Amino acid sequence: MHQHLETLLEIQDLKSQKTELQDTETERQVQEEVFNISIDDALDALDRKVVEMEESLPAPIRSRYNRLAKRYPRVVAPVIRGTCYGCFVSVATAVSSDAGRNEEIEYCESCGRFLYLVD
Template sequence: MRDTLKALEELQKVDLQIAELVKGGSENPRRLAELESQLGAGRAAVETDREKLADLEKQKKSVEDLLASDKDKVKKWEARLTEQRSPREYTALAREIDIAKKQNTTASDEIVELAKQAETARDALETRESDFSESQTGLVDEMKSLRAAMEVQDAARKVLDEKRAEAAKAVPAQTLKRYEQIVKRRSSVIVPVVSGACNGCHMNLPPQLNNQLRTNARIDVCPSCSRMIYSPEAFEKAEEN
């Protein structure tokens, strides 16, 4: 029975170490995901600004191309103007030329406006890029150290898992089964009885149970919390005999 108690206490010790380790690293995956999403958002913002600039440049280019071909058209029409035989045809073509020239002026204005917008977009992109590259360094550094910490924790966890398997081997099968059930709900499974009370839930034990535990070195169940309980005095006495 003393060996079982020792084995249970060893198992519990390892489980508490595992719980501590898990608790210490529990924020890491969440923080890592947060940093990844910040990095992604930063990248996406730069990409959006880049697309906006590209769009404006494309628009400007298409207006410029159209204007160039319209200017050619006007030149050809002007050349043809002298060939017009009738005053009516002349007037009609002159009118067409006039309309086309007005449209070209509007297109020129539009190009100037688009150039201004592109300039603004280019400045915004530059600012965005430099902000991003600055914050990126910090984010990437933090991610690196988080990943390193997680690796250390994983390694420590591996060692503890092996230790746990070893400790579990020393516990009799039935007792281990009960231990595994309790440990799912409680951080401590095996607790001493102190001054007649369970040291897990601090409820007083029925006097009869308390007496039995004090006179017999054995492991029982706390009626209040179902933890495994034992009386240290009884085990000390048993050791002396």
């Protein structure tokens, strides 16, 4: 997998984790009561890691990432059976059949999101 696509996926997963901790009461309860986690500390740690990983992206990718992040909660969209699951538009065959499978950074021509090809 392309190194920066992997970073983008990780950032997105960390942001999802943060959103869930912030917005889902049940998630907070489980993490506090079952795992003894301090939610405030966890949110701070996630924030720091996201910033650190965002800063590790090269300028052109970070610029696109920042633009997308202002519009969409998730900037990487899975491609399943040739469809971008960000905007539900078919992606170019050349992209969806990428022989290298996520070895290049690809974008959706319709919504602009980074694409992650799911097996």
